[in-house]
Amino acid sequence: MADAQTVVGANRLELLQIADAVAREKSIDAEIVIEAMEEAIQKAARSKYGMENEIRAEIDRKSGNIGLSRLLDVVEAVENPATEILLREAQGRNPDARVGDLISEALPPIDFGRIATQTAKQVIVQKVREAERARQFEEYKDRIGEVVNGVVKRVEYGNVLVDMGRAEAIVRRDEALPRESLRQGDRIRAYIFDVREEQRGPQIFLSRTHPQFMAKLFTQEVPEIYDGIIEIKAVARDPGSRAKIAVFSNDSSIDPVGACVGMRGSRVQAVVNELQGEKIDIIQWVADPAAFLVNGLAPAEVVKVVMDEEAQKFEVVVPDEMLSLAIGRRGQNVRLASQLTGWEIDILTEEEESERRQEELRLRSELFIEALVIDEMMAQLLATEGFTSVEEVAFVEIEELATLEGFDEDLAEALQQRANDYLEARDAEFDAKRAELGVTEELATLEGLTPGMLVALGENGIKELDDFAELATDELVDPGDGLLRDFDLDEESASAMIMAARAHWFEDEDKAAEAAKADDAEGAEAAENAETTEVEA
Numbered sequence: 001m002a003d004a005q006t007v008v009g010a011n012r013l014e015l016l017q018i019a020d021a022v023a024r025e026k027s028i029d030a031e032i033v034i035e036a037m038e039e040a041i042q043k044a045a046r047s048k049y050g051m052e053n054e055i056r057a058e059i060d061r062k063s064g065n066i067g068l069s070r071l072l073d074v075v076e077a078v079e080n081p082a083t084e085i086l087l088r089e090a091q092g093r094n095p096d097a098r099v100g101d102l103i104s105e106a107l108p109p110i111d112f113g114r115i116a117t118q119t120a121k122q123v124i125v126q127k128v129r130e131a132e133r134a135r136q137f138e139e140y141k142d143r144i145g146e147v148v149n150g151v152v153k154r155v156e157y158g159n160v161l162v163d164m165g166r167a168e169a170i171v172r173r174d175e176a177l178p179r180e181s182l183r184q185g186d187r188i189r190a191y192i193f194d195v196r197e198e199q200r201g202p203q204i205f206l207s208r209t210h211p212q213f214m215a216k217l218f219t220q221e222v223p224e225i226y227d228g229i230i231e232i233k234a235v236a237r238d239p240g241s242r243a244k245i246a247v248f249s250n251d252s253s254i255d256p257v258g259a260c261v262g263m264r265g266s267r268v269q270a271v272v273n274e275l276q277g278e279k280i281d282i283i284q285w286v287a288d289p290a291a292f293l294v295n296g297l298a299p300a301e302v303v304k305v306v307m308d309e310e311a312q313k314f315e316v317v318v319p320d321e322m323l324s325l326a327i328g329r330r331g332q333n334v335r336l337a338s339q340l341t342g343w344e345i346d347i348l349t350e351e352e353e354s355e356r357r358q359e360e361l362r363l364r365s366e367l368f369i370e371a372l373v374i375d376e377m378m379a380q381l382l383a384t385e386g387f388t389s390v391e392e393v394a395f396v397e398i399e400e401l402a403t404l405e406g407f408d409e410d411l412a413e414a415l416q417q418r419a420n421d422y423l424e425a426r427d428a429e430f431d432a433k434r435a436e437l438g439v440t441e442e443l444a445t446l447e448g449l450t451p452g453m454l455v456a457l458g459e460n461g462i463k464e465l466d467d468f469a470e471l472a473t474d475e476l477v478d479p480g481d482g483l484l485r486d487f488d489l490d491e492e493s494a495s496a497m498i499m500a501a502r503a504h505w506f507e508d509e510d511k512a513a514e515a516a517k518a519d520d521a522e523g524a525e526a527a528e529n530a531e532t533t534e535v536e537a
Contacts, residue, residue: 034059034061037059038057038058038059039057041057041059041066041068042055042056042057045057045068045107053070053083054070054071054072054083055068055069055070055071055107056068056069056070056071068107068108069107070107071083071102071103072085072102072103073085073100073101073102074086074097074098074099074100074101074102074103075099076099085103129201130201133201133202134202136166136167136168136202136204137195137197137202139166139167140167140192140195140202140204141195141202143192143195144192144193144194144195145191145192145193145212145216146191146192146216147189147190147191147192147213147216147217147220148164148169148189148190148192148206149164149187149188149189150162150163150164150165150169150187150188150190150206151163151185151186151187151188152182152183152184152185152186152187152188153168153184154184155182155183155184157173158172158173158176159171159172159173160176160182160188162188162190162206164204167204168204169190169192169203169204169205169206170203170204170205170206171188171190171205171206171207171208172205174209175193175205175206175207175208175209175210176208176209177208177209177239177240177275177276177278178239178240178241179240179276180208180240180276188208189208189217189274190206190207190208190213191206191207191208191210191212191213191216192204192205192206193205193206193207193210193212208239208275209237209239209240211235211236211237211243212235214235214237214243214245214271214275214278214280215232215235215245217270217271217274217275218232218245218260218267218271219232221262221267221268221270221271222259222260222262222267224249224254224256224259225247225259225260228250229249229250229251229254230247230248230249230250230254230256230259230260231247231248231249231250231285232245232246232247233246233247233248233285234246234285234340234341234342235340236336236337236339236340237278237336238332238335238336239275239278240275240276240277240278241278241279241332242278242279242280242281242328242332242333242336243275243278243279243280243281243336244280244281244283244296244336244337244339244340245260245280245281245282245283246283246284246285246292246295246296246340247259247260247282247283247284247285248284248285248286256284256285257282257283257284260282261282268280268282281298281336283295283296283298283340289307289314289341289343290305290307290314292341293305293314293316293337293341293343293345296336296337296340296341297316297318297326297333297334297337299325300318300322300325300326300333301318301319301322302316302317302318302326303317303318303319303350304316304317304353305317310490310491311344311479312342312343312344313343313344313345313346314341314343314344314345314346315346315348316345316346316347316348317348317349317350317353318347318348318349318350319349319350320349320350320351323347323349326347327347334347360383361380361383361384364379364382364383364387364388365379365380365382365383366379367389367390368382368383368387368390368393371390371418371419371422372390372393372415372418372419372422373418374415378406381404381405381406382404385404390419390422390423391419391423393415393416393419394416394419394420394423396416398412398413398416401415401416426451426452427450427451427452430450430451430452430454430455431451433455433458434451434454434455434458437455437458437459437463438458438463439454439455439457439458439462439463440463440464440465442464442465443457443462443463443464443465443467443468443501446465446468446497446500446501447497447500448493448496448497448500449497450487452487453484453487453489456483456484456486456487457483457484460483462483465501465504466501468497468498468501469498469501469502469505471483471498472498473491473494473495473498474491476489476494476498477489477490477491477494
């Protein structure tokens, strides 16, 4: 920028030329530079004439002439001659002057000394810097999500400052690729993921690890993605090491994976080179979550997938020899597949899955043997047919139970009766324990809560209706520490029960409002009667 001594000491048109030069250099409006010069001249003049003076400087936009003036308050009695003027003196200059008006008094031009010039320089530099930052923020605030090119200006403690021509940005250490060595003067491509105002001015934050950076690179390399024929549905990255990208073609005649790979891998290789050798798995996206997961776990083979939609969780069974491949080095493959699908993934080998299934069947069989007083063969038959609890046996249709191998209608009825007797006895035990724990009848009558649930609540200190009403849904059903997590209770039912428990709060409020309204009405009637009595008297 032009030297401030030159700026402050410049004459006429030179001043305007300097303003234009600075404006072009910093890509800001010349008017902002001229206003900064005016403010600098005002500050320098105040240091010359006295800081208590209210001085205005004005640079003529055509001639470049500087006009200095002092503003004075019109008063009837002067207390401070630097800022006030008598009414009669003011009217001598302007006959229309009134007390409270401001009168402008012209000041002679001044010669700026060294200190005044330094002050002016600081003001101009600060104002120009603020205008430049404001311009950068306005220019880049709507460019979040773009990939930009720049030159490394310097590297400080792992953070990379990037010169983008019209602005400066930063790649923080955690947004740079691991083991990537950048030096001053290197050209760099990065993704704008945030632009925000901070105390030191607007900051532009770049990233080379953001998943969308890879997506944007593919958009630049693959014309079909740019044209919208192929869509990028999901991206997961372990920056600098490995990534997975899911693509889908809107044109059935175009193979999305092949288009992204390119002839002899040319397209994907260009992205790999930009990402410092990051390995990229390109996967075909499908709408079915289970099928998509199978694709996402490639190159591992999958034998079986069990979905839990409510918990957004997959249980995946793989051949024993594929376990390490499915999990990947340090869990990388399964972690990326989980990020890609948005579902939690548990991986089991066929042997582990078989052992677990046998253990579940054993536990169910033992439950049925004890509760229904049947032999082991019959209990195993119920377990293998998919019955998981005594409640299912008690409430299933008789016809469905009678169709099991070796069963008839009489046996089915007898089993159901035993199941019902077992449940009644168990609930009686729960009721006794619930009363012992001090759980109130008011809470016990809340629709949806079973005796077992009431015991679980009582053991956790929830004993009254208001205690239950104050709970949040996740406090009941959270798989990790929900109070009723063992009772197969869904979020919707839990939420409905909590709202039912809170219903009396609103009823109490309504009653209080009605009582207040009745009291107001009685008070008004009493006042009216008193007034009538007074008039009659």
